[in-house]
Amino acid sequence: MEIAVIQNKIYEIRGQKVMLDKDLAELYQVEVRVLNQSVKRNIKRFPSDFMFQLSEDEWGNLKSQFVTSSWGGTRKLPFAFTEQGLAMLSGVLNSDIAISVNISIMRAFVAIRKALPQVNTNKELEELKQRVKELEDSSEDTLAAINDLSEDTRKELDDIYMALTELSEKKKLPNRNAIGYVAIQERRKEE
Numbered sequence: 001m002e003i004a005v006i007q008n009k010i011y012e013i014r015g016q017k018v019m020l021d022k023d024l025a026e027l028y029q030v031e032v033r034v035l036n037q038s039v040k041r042n043i044k045r046f047p048s049d050f051m052f053q054l055s056e057d058e059w060g061n062l063k064s065q066f067v068t069s070s071w072g073g074t075r076k077l078p079f080a081f082t083e084q085g086l087a088m089l090s091g092v093l094n095s096d097i098a099i100s101v102n103i104s105i106m107r108a109f110v111a112i113r114k115a116l117p118q119v120n121t122n123k124e125l126e127e128l129k130q131r132v133k134e135l136e137d138s139s140e141d142t143l144a145a146i147n148d149l150s151e152d153t154r155k156e157l158d159d160i161y162m163a164l165t166e167l168s169e170k171k172k173l174p175n176r177n178a179i180g181y182v183a184i185q186e187r188r189k190e191e
Contacts, residue, residue: 006108011080013058017112018080019105020054020062027101028093035093036079042092050085053077083109 009023021039025032039046054062054077081089086109090102 003104003108003111006105007112010112011062013080016082018082019086021079028098038092045088046085049082050088051079051081053079
């Protein structure tokens, strides 16, 4: 069996590389219900990290990637098998076809792992932490500078406002005696 065919049937769901029961049944040349019945009879061999049932959303997202007719299809949510679940499945399905298909599936998973770039995640995480710290320090310095500028600007605006307020107010001059001739009427009022 070609590894490329199997690789096209490996999906990433919940952060894990998995194969669906319908694809496995096709590869093992059995019906999906027969495969699932075998699994259910040996359910203790399949903990949740080996096999899980897809949610409606996960199945909807995955189904949108398939080209299928609207007439048929699965009526139940499919099961997804992780690499460990597939290894356990080989012990449950004990036919010659199942054994040869499982060997091909394991080779496909190994090929996928080799194809992924090997990265030193610890080193990258440390670099990312350092970069985040630098950005935080930089943003704190920037905020401090903005606050200093804001305080200086606020003081200057207050000074300008006070000066404008003083200019706009008319100072009342104290009452003084007039210099020169006083009108007759004004003199009579005073007497």
